[in-house]
Amino acid sequence: MTRIVFLISIAIAYATFANAQSSGLKRLNTGDESRGWEGVGRLDVAGKGFCTGALIAPDLVLTAAHCLFDRDTGERVDHEIMEFLAGWRDGRASAYRNVRRAVVHPDYLYDGTATTDRVRNDLALIELDRPIRNTQVIPFETAERPAKGDKIGVVSYALDRSEAPSLQEICHVMARQKGVLVMSCDVNFGSSGAPIFTMDGDSAKIVSVVSAKAEVKGIPVSLGTALESPLARLRAELAAGRGRFSVTGSQESRNADAIEGRAISGAKFVKP
Template sequence: MFRTVVMIFFACVAGVATAEDTRLKRLDTGDDSRGWEAVGRLDIGGKGFCTGALIAPDLVLTAAHCLYDSLSGAQINHEEIEFLAGWRNGRASAYRWVRRAVVHPEYVYNGKVSADRVRNDVALLELHHPIRNTTVVPFATDQRPKKGDRIGVVSYARERSEAPSMQEACRVMARQSGMLIMSCEADFGSSGAPVFSFQDGVPRIVSVVSAKAEVAGHKVSLGTQLEGPLAVLKAALAQGQGAFSAAPAPRENRITVGTRNSSSGAKFIKN
């Protein structure tokens, strides 16, 4: 459910070659999707969908911007959001409604893409009831990968909303200002998709897809930082936060592109 497409120029990654086979593999069958059932589609009040991933029996990780209305800028009532774990061809391994939702306190939704917006674009959803299904195993999280590390993304998106697709041959192109710049492709619906590392052959979530972009003519995706923000979100839920409030999203009051405060060297241009 990307609402903004950006063009980004990063001098440090200009001319990066993407020789690896980065094609998407659709996980259509039970064998294909085995082990990935904790990735699910988030149906958002009949207005669209995002991708989310289970990191505990009752916690789903996704992008913060998925919880905002693109026209009004107001936060969407999370009670209208349903998590369809392992959704594939009309069926899910589990269906759960959202009880509470917390967005990173430094996230700003204003329709523009900036370094601040991307690195804090993370939300945590608490489900009404935990998923206690032996086929739906929550993923562990891990530290951000280094430049050059192999990563993968499992997501739903436009024209592939009925089954997840996996891209497991992407790379981290750069890490700047708390963001990951990745060679993985992304499209509408991929927002909130988990980014996996594969150290020791075990998939662990290391980021969340926030936006799509272009670098030197190559389609890439931008991912959030995760370690610190995730701890903040878990603490907020533990303190009882996350009840729905109809208050509008806060306005941008931090990075202005082109000022000395922007340390990423990025120029964000709304398409």
């Protein structure tokens, strides 16, 4: 039994309570409903699809690493043909930005096998071509990963709700171990990279991003990475001048140990 299957097995015992207590998705239809969430945006990927991302600085977007790879070829997507649409809703965005640089976690390995390492390292940091200085688009702070049982929330786009963000104000951390969070949040294709927020205190802070969804014995769960160490490493990558697109350098400093992750079995694992 792999560590993620072990985590999910633990989470099943908690799932009935968590699902009963979780709120449903709410489409943010109006400017009033969207207020405060404009820093979440749709990341359009080379006209082939999209993910969700969130501002953590005027020129930095946090998302999932697998969003930067072509699903068919397995190669890195040229980030120069990607666009971040902050606060995208019904055909308009609060700000439009192209991408200057993008780094994925150095230990992330994009392949067709679901592993603990893949989820744990599924994080990317995008530097925009220009900072967003719109006073309505406020970057989010980040926080330490939540504990099991904590209430969290998610704002995301998805295949069946691509034209406006949706908010699930209450979902829960069902289990956590070794940098992987198992959550009850409702995600679907396009939700990759969506920010997971802690809702405690006066402001929402990002504690994880959506990496994948899984289903075990009919119970849907979402999976994500903790932020502390992976995000610090991504910032260091940008500070070192990395993140320029290269056809041959899909991962500029890939750690060979990343291929040693154990495959996940016993779960219907789907990349959202």
